[in-house]
Amino acid sequence: MNHHPSNLWAAANCWSLRRAWAAARDTNTGDDTRDGIRSPIWGNRTSAGGHGDPIGDTVTADVDHHAHTARTIDEVRANVDQAWWLLASATRNTPMPTGPALAVISRLVPAADPNTADEVAGYLDRADRALRRTLRLGDDHWPIPGNPPCPGCGVRMLRARTSAPDSSAWPVICAAGCVCLGDTCGCGMDIRVKRTVHIWPAAWARNTLDLTATEVDATCA
Numbered sequence: 001m002n003h004h005p006s007n008l009w010a011a012a013n014c015w016s017l018r019r020a021w022a023a024a025r026d027t028n029t030g031d032d033t034r035d036g037i038r039s040p041i042w043g044n045r046t047s048a049g050g051h052g053d054p055i056g057d058t059v060t061a062d063v064d065h066h067a068h069t070a071r072t073i074d075e076v077r078a079n080v081d082q083a084w085w086l087l088a089s090a091t092r093n094t095p096m097p098t099g100p101a102l103a104v105i106s107r108l109v110p111a112a113d114p115n116t117a118d119e120v121a122g123y124l125d126r127a128d129r130a131l132r133r134t135l136r137l138g139d140d141h142w143p144i145p146g147n148p149p150c151p152g153c154g155v156r157m158l159r160a161r162t163s164a165p166d167s168s169a170w171p172v173i174c175a176a177g178c179v180c181l182g183d184t185c186g187c188g189m190d191i192r193v194k195r196t197v198h199i200w201p202a203a204w205a206r207n208t209l210d211l212t213a214t215e216v217d218a219t220c221a
């Protein structure tokens with residue numbers, strides 16, 4: 001995995017959108033049968049813990065808003081299309097995976113250069129936020145046990161992003177939204193680039209925050 005923060009961010013946003021999209025499909029949104037960004041089949045680990053199961057009453061209550069939902073789906077598709085094209089052209093030397101667009105994007109993100117990953121992260125973020133607003137679905141975030149301070153800004157708002165089906169792939173973010181200062185930053189990210197978001201790979205959380213896999217699993221069970 002490419003540990004550049006922009007690539008990690010794009011990958012995390014892609015999983016978040018995949019998860020929101022799966023929730024949207026599960027609400028059976030009327031006669032809109034467009035399924036161009038079909039979600040994948042999820043594994044057993046759906047992290048139905050403290051951050052809430054997206055397939056619930058709140059989501060079902062929104063099914064009536066057909067027009068609004070259709071507009072949102074158009075917005076999601078437009079952003080996903082942009083992300084897809086950007087990635088496809090930026091990774092011309094990588095064999096093109098087949099499958100639904102978001103699954104393809106997940107596969108291509110690690111091979112992308114950081115600038116492309118940054119743009120892709122932006123498109124996916126817009127799509128994810130729009131969809132989650134429509135579904136009234138919160139972020140897939142989970143507080144880090146012990147609530148340790150962010151090594152970047154000191155605020156105690158570190159969160160695991162729990163959208164990916166495999167908890168060993170959950171990155172950690174600072175929900176205070178601090179950004180990197182570059183080489184002099186105390187954040188401890190492998191690659192420190194001025195003004196990028198702070199996002200650490202799951203392994204960092206295990207090693208630096210002294211979490212064990214068992215602890216992660218127990219809290220999310």
Ligand SMILES: [Zn+2]
Binds near residue numbers: 151152155175198
């Ligand atoms: Zn911070």
Ligand SMILES: [Zn+2]
Binds near residue numbers: 182186187192198
């Ligand atoms: Zn930093």
